[in-house]
Amino acid sequence: MLDTLRDIIQEVNAAEGLGDALQIIVRRVRDAMATEMCSVYMRDPSSGRYVLCATEGLNADEVGRASLAAGEGLVGLVAEREEPVNLEDAENHPSFQLLPGIGEERYHAFLGVPIIHQREVLGVLVVQQVHQRRFDESDEAFLVTMSAQLAGVIAHAQVSGALQQEAVTGRGVPTKVTGVPGAPGIAIGTAVVVSMSADLYAVPQRETQDRRGELRAFREALGAVRRDIEAVADSLGNQLDAEDRALFDVYLGILDDSSIGREVVGLIKAGQWAQGALSQVMLAHIRHFERMEHSYLKERAVDVKDLGSRVLAYLQASTAEERDYPDQTILVGEELTASSLGEIPRDRLAGLISVRGSGNSHVAILARAMGVPTVMGAVDLPYTRLQDRELIIDGYNGTVHLNPLPELKRRFQQVLDEDRALSRDLESLRDEPCVTLDGHRMPLWVNTGLMEDVARSLELGAEGVGLYRTEVPFLLRDRFPSEEEQRRIYRSQLEAFAPKPVTMRTLDIGGDKALPYFPIEEDNPFLGWRGIRVTLDHPEIFLAQIRAMMKADAGLGNLRIMLPMVCNIPELDEAIELIRRGHRELLQEGVATALPPIGVMVEVPSAVYQARAMARRVDFMSVGSNDLTQYLLAVDRNNARVADLYHALHPAVLQALADVAAAGRTEAVPVGICGELAGDPAGAVLLLAMGYDILSMNATSLSKVKKALRNVNIAEARALLVEVMALDSAATVHARMERFLVEHGMEKFIHNPVI
Numbered sequence: 001m002l003d004t005l006r007d008i009i010q011e012v013n014a015a016e017g018l019g020d021a022l023q024i025i026v027r028r029v030r031d032a033m034a035t036e037m038c039s040v041y042m043r044d045p046s047s048g049r050y051v052l053c054a055t056e057g058l059n060a061d062e063v064g065r066a067s068l069a070a071g072e073g074l075v076g077l078v079a080e081r082e083e084p085v086n087l088e089d090a091e092n093h094p095s096f097q098l099l100p101g102i103g104e105e106r107y108h109a110f111l112g113v114p115i116i117h118q119r120e121v122l123g124v125l126v127v128q129q130v131h132q133r134r135f136d137e138s139d140e141a142f143l144v145t146m147s148a149q150l151a152g153v154i155a156h157a158q159v160s161g162a163l164q165q166e167a168v169t170g171r172g173v174p175t176k177v178t179g180v181p182g183a184p185g186i187a188i189g190t191a192v193v194v195s196m197s198a199d200l201y202a203v204p205q206r207e208t209q210d211r212r213g214e215l216r217a218f219r220e221a222l223g224a225v226r227r228d229i230e231a232v233a234d235s236l237g238n239q240l241d242a243e244d245r246a247l248f249d250v251y252l253g254i255l256d257d258s259s260i261g262r263e264v265v266g267l268i269k270a271g272q273w274a275q276g277a278l279s280q281v282m283l284a285h286i287r288h289f290e291r292m293e294h295s296y297l298k299e300r301a302v303d304v305k306d307l308g309s310r311v312l313a314y315l316q317a318s319t320a321e322e323r324d325y326p327d328q329t330i331l332v333g334e335e336l337t338a339s340s341l342g343e344i345p346r347d348r349l350a351g352l353i354s355v356r357g358s359g360n361s362h363v364a365i366l367a368r369a370m371g372v373p374t375v376m377g378a379v380d381l382p383y384t385r386l387q388d389r390e391l392i393i394d395g396y397n398g399t400v401h402l403n404p405l406p407e408l409k410r411r412f413q414q415v416l417d418e419d420r421a422l423s424r425d426l427e428s429l430r431d432e433p434c435v436t437l438d439g440h441r442m443p444l445w446v447n448t449g450l451m452e453d454v455a456r457s458l459e460l461g462a463e464g465v466g467l468y469r470t471e472v473p474f475l476l477r478d479r480f481p482s483e484e485e486q487r488r489i490y491r492s493q494l495e496a497f498a499p500k501p502v503t504m505r506t507l508d509i510g511g512d513k514a515l516p517y518f519p520i521e522e523d524n525p526f527l528g529w530r531g532i533r534v535t536l537d538h539p540e541i542f543l544a545q546i547r548a549m550m551k552a553d554a555g556l557g558n559l560r561i562m563l564p565m566v567c568n569i570p571e572l573d574e575a576i577e578l579i580r581r582g583h584r585e586l587l588q589e590g591v592a593t594a595l596p597p598i599g600v601m602v603e604v605p606s607a608v609y610q611a612r613a614m615a616r617r618v619d620f621m622s623v624g625s626n627d628l629t630q631y632l633l634a635v636d637r638n639n640a641r642v643a644d645l646y647h648a649l650h651p652a653v654l655q656a657l658a659d660v661a662a663a664g665r666t667e668a669v670p671v672g673i674c675g676e677l678a679g680d681p682a683g684a685v686l687l688l689a690m691g692y693d694i695l696s697m698n699a700t701s702l703s704k705v706k707k708a709l710r711n712v713n714i715a716e717a718r719a720l721l722v723e724v725m726a727l728d729s730a731a732t733v734h735a736r737m738e739r740f741l742v743e744h745g746m747e748k749f750i751h752n753p754v755i
């Protein structure tokens with residue numbers, strides 16, 4: 001069963017559009033289940049009806065015509081109940097409804113299962129049989145498994161289908177794709193697709209004006225790959241038997257001018273750029289091989305893929321282009337990284353879409369810091385086909401709109417204008433202190449990483465840096481920066497803010513932050529080699545970093561060092577001892593620098609329970625609520641599928657936050673917070689009430705939080721906290737906090753404009 005399932009999924013995955021995909025499904029499922037009829041009904045979003053979209057065994061003329069409403073007929077019943085219906089004799093079921101002309105009357109046995117994606121019923125998959133037959137448990141299990149696996153593929157094919165229809169008819173079909181919110185805000189702009197290197201599936205399609213240049217580049221790349229293959233064959237020399245040698249000849253043959261090469265040249269001559277032409281031709285051949293029954297021929301798909309990727313790699317190297325970015329660029333990629341953000345001028349970047357990742361992935365955090373509306377986890381987006389398209393992204397709700405109708409565009413433009421007006425309003429607060437109505441002063445600090453954050457943070461009135469993510473400059477390079485390089489980077493941070501304090505976190509890699517030159521492959525990266533665990537295992541990296549920090553601090557004295565992901569006391573002791581050792585070495589080398597305050601991040605549950613023991617060893621504590629939420633709730637912060645379970649206002653998280661603040665008070669050690677919750681106006685009010693000493697957030701949130709705290713008095717915030725701590729779900733906490741914001745004239749901070 002597993003093999004059959006895998007085969008079918010693979011074939012459907014390689015289909016060219018929705019129609020093709022559905023046709024493959026009905027044919028292959030009917031054969032695999034040895035039954036006489038298989039059909040798919042898909043939900044039409046405009047009418048809500050389930051329309052017959054592909055069939056083997058019913059009247060094919062009714063495809064696209066026959067339809068049933070939810071709750072109507074057996075298909076409607078499956079959709080409404082969202083569970084399988086298995087009947088020996090369909091006709092005798094009270095819900096049975098015969099659609100005229102469809103040819104269903106001869107069938108008796110019926111098994112229908114819903115196709116559900118992201119909690120939404122997309123359609124219904126049905127098998128039927130002439131003779132009365134009870135489809136048995138294994139049939140049902142097979143169909144349910146099939147449908148669950150196909151749901152994602154179908155959702156993806158639906159959007160691709162809309163784009164394809166447009167290519168044929170010239171009419172854009174308005175299409176909405178749902179991901180998860182990454183950074184708030186609306187962006188209306190033009191897509192620029194960033195592709196992963198040498199990935200045939202991720203090449204954007206583009207037209208070229210320079211056909212000759214593209215042809216030349218293609219021929220050169222082809223020549224280079226031929227030479228590589230010949231060189232490998234030669235170097236293996238007589239180790240190869242005749243059969244293996246023949247394989248190399250096959251390889252060279254595939255690249256031959258009379259074969260695939262000719263097709264690619266044809267497309268380039270028709271106006272495609274070389275990379276697009278290559279990927280289009282190679283993918284068609286790969287699909288062709290993958291569909292073959294014979295396993296030897298199927299395997300050839302791997303060879304074609306390998307060859308195609310090699311040629312593509314040469315093409316990409318030769319055309320490492322100077323891109324022209326449109327004014328309102330929306331950067332789209334499978335997995336955007338900090339370095340992809342660095343490539344584009346800030347004044348042209350309007351928005352970001354990442355197919356992978358979630359709202360607390362680090363690229364989303366950077367986007368929030370930069371104030372760039374972002375949608376993450378848009379898994380159904382056929383992103384390689386979006387180059388140069390106009391898109392709208394709604395970073396509040398995590399949606400992307402293709403081919404928006406003018407009315408929709410107007411409404412989004414309105415929200416965008418309102419957002420801009422709000423930001424202008426808030427700018428006036430820049431030089432005002434963050435003081436509650438009853439005079440409680442709350443220091444507002446910023447989280448930084450990119451150099452650009454510095455100017456913005458200072459402009460917006462930041463009083464210090466609560467978290468400088470040192471891994472960002474590491475991520476932007478192609479090797480570890482040397483101690484001296486690091487010193488210069490850190491010096492510019494420290495100088496920019498001096499005499500305001502700058503909290504530098506030691507390297508926090510692992511999880512979703514992999515350095516390209518130091519790959520960490522793990523099954524469970526968030527529970528694996530992360531943060532302090534990596535640097536304690538590599539004291540040479542750790543020492544170089546803290547030495548660079550302390551050297552950079554010479555003559556300034558505003559450095560604080562902070563340790564990430566500490567989960568036990570021995571780790572903390574060891575790291576502190578290394579910092580002291582580094583400091584002693586510097587003194588011996590004649591560098592006049594003071595031992596900076598050392599702090600620990602509380603971001604794993606064990607640190608919450610040992611907060612007092614940790615506090616006794618450090619000068620300050622800072623809660624990393626992003627990771628703390630992930631680990632307390634067992635919700636991967638990087639996984640869009642579980643994004644709706646990730647709540648920093650979950651009662652368990654709030655309890656942990658209150659406990660850490662209390663532990664710090666008891667030990668007389670200041671406690672700050674540098675997770676994203678600090679930048680949420682509602683979160684900030686609760687943190688104020690809990691007794692946090694410092695809130696550190698992305699620069700974009702500074703004014704909003706200042707406005708919120710200047711609007712409340714601490715007594716009232718404490719009363720609210722007592723009330724909130726008695727609530728038992730994240731939803732009720734959210735609802736209460738929204739009410740609070742409305743009561744205090746801050747409804748503008750609640751963003752829910754689902755359009």
Ligand code: PEP
Nearest residue numbers: 603624625626627674675
């Ligand atoms: C956190 O986990 O809350 C935090 C501030 O660190 P990061 O988001 O960089 O993991």
Ligand code: MG
Nearest residue numbers: 603624626627
């Ligand atoms: Mg963290």
